[in-house]
Amino acid sequence: MAGQEWPGGPAQVRARLEETGYLVDEGLAIACFLALRLHRPVFCEGDAGTGKTALASALAEMLGAPLIRLQCHEGIDASQALYDWDFPRQLLRLRAAEAAGVSDPALLEGELYDRRFLLARPLLRALETSPCVLLVDEVDRADDEFEAFLLELLSEFSVTIPELGTVRAEVPPVVVLTSNRTREVHDALKRRCLYHWFGHPDFDRELAVVRRRLPEVSRRLAAQVTALVQTLRAEDLVKPPGVAETIDWARALDVLGAGEVDPALAVATLGSVLKYREDAERARGLDFGAVLEGLEV
Structure with missing residues (x-):
């Protein structure tokens, strides 16, 4: 899709994202629109499971x-993210050339560092694929050096491969960076981006998301699960559940054939929404019955 065909305003972005099943508020719709028009990354920060990657x-x-x-991780470097040379294939080509009697060093070097031996990693593929959406997931897990490298690449949307020359994106990719805030990302990278904080939604918006993602689930079941998750988030948990866990819980209960939730079933299926033993033990002490009785559906 060419740049001039991109949505004409934030309202259109919001409507078209909602057509995909992804609900956004006005602030995120504006950030996405500006990202498309200004070719700037969207930096999405917040707890896990709040919809950053899904954006x-x-x-x-x-x-x-x-x-x-x-996917970023501790110790990731440029060769893992950008490109690398296929050394096994280069070695096979070198042996084949030697067997054929080719001994010219310049000729051999030219053949070995040909584009066909280049392994394009995600960042290089994004520069060569126009247009595309580039997701740099969990950038907070990478180190300072990788952040600096990423900042330079996102500023120019180009990279120089010494043996082949410069690769520049014909249309800059739409870039989404996510961070679960396991550490603070440097201001220099954030300044290059449009920032949006992903918090946990209120009851009505979360219910709307669950209903949109799981239309086969009854409204009553979706509302009960949403209310229970909102209650769990109010507790001092090691890992509060995100919207993704709300959807997982509702899907699991629906697969079990539940038309509604009762306290015993809620406790029995806590493994769908809570992933730490301490959180599950705390949840078992809550009065789920009172939450469900007080819910108007």
Whole structure:
């Protein structure tokens, strides 16, 4: 999709994202619109399970563009994210050339560092795929050096490969960076981006998300699960559940054939929403019956 065909305003972005099943508020719709028009990344920060990664998938579906994902981790470096040379294939080519009697060093070097031996990692693929959506997931897990490298690449949307020359994106990718805030990302990278904080939604918005993602689930079941998750988040948990866990819980209960939730079933299925033993033990002490009785559906 060419840049001039991208949505004409924040309201259109919001409507088209919601057509994909992804609900956004006005602030996020504006951030996405500006990202498209200004070619600036969207920096999405917040707890896990609040919809940050899903935004990139929704943007890709909205634009009809491929989604290219770079999963960050401790120790990730440029060769893992950008490109590397296929050394086993180069070695095979070198042996074949020697067997054929080719001994010219310049000729051999030219053949070995040909584009066909280049392994394009996610960042290089994103520069070569126009247009596309590039998801740089959990950038907070990478180190300072990788942040600096990423900042330079996102500023120019180009990279120089010494043996081949400069690769520049014809259309800059739509970039979504996510952070679960396991550490603070440097201000220099944040300044390059449009920032949006992903908090936990209120009851009405979370229920709307569950209903949109799981239309086969009854409204009563969806509302009960949402109310229970909102109650759990009010507790001092090691890992409060995100919207993704709300959806998982509602889906699990629906698969079990439950038309509604009772306290015993809620406790029995806590493994769908809570992932720490301490949190499950705390949840078992809550009065789920009172929450369900006080819910108006």
